[in-house]
Amino acid sequence: MAWVTERKDVLSTLFLLSALHAYAIYARRPSVGRYLIVVACFVASLMAKPMLVTFPLVLLLLDIWPLGRLRLCERKDSARQADSPPSTWRWLVIEKLPLFILVSASSAVTYFAQR
Numbered sequence: 885m886a887w888v889t890e891r892k893d894v895l896s897t898l899f900l901l902s903a904l905h906a907y908a909i910y911a912r913r914p915s916v917g918r919y920l921i922v923v924a925c926f927v928a929s930l931m932a933k934p935m936l937v938t939f940p941l942v943l944l945l946l947d948i949w950p951l952g953r954l955r956l957c958e959r960k961d962s963a964r965q966a967d968s969p970p971s972t973w974r975w976l977v978i979e980k981l982p983l984f985i986l987v988s989a990s991s992a993v994t995y996f997a998q999r
Contacts, residue, residue, distance in 0.1 A: 892933045899929035900936055907943055911951045923982060930986060934994045940983040947976050 903925035910918035929936050947953040953976065 896929050896933035896936060899925050899932060900939065903929060903939065904946075907946070908951070911947070911953055919979075923986070926983060927986060930990045934990045937987045937991055940980040940987060943980060943983070944976060 903922055906918065906921045906925055910922055926936075926939055929939070954973070
């Protein structure tokens with residue numbers, strides 16, 4: 885019966901791992917549809933348990949290593965693929981803005997619910 889009390893942890897972790905997997909797929913071939921899958925998995929994870937507010941920062945760390953998305957901007961522009969967006973720090977942070985907005989909303993809701 886103890887596993888029932890940990891249901892929110894299991895759900896949160898399941899959706900977190902799903903979001904990480906979806907982000908790895910998105911990082912290889914960016915598209916709006918793939919990004920929306922990342923956002924949907926993250927929202928489901930936040931709804932299960934609002935503890936995962938650090939997820940956008942984790943994605944920024946993953947962009948550096950192991951995905952290596954930041955290294956693309958260090959090469960010459962001609963070496964970058966024409967269909968991929970620029971991988972500068974600014975772009976990588978802007979890309980995560982919807983996730984940061986969701987984190988802010990979740991934090992505000994959690995704060996007022998605990999009050």
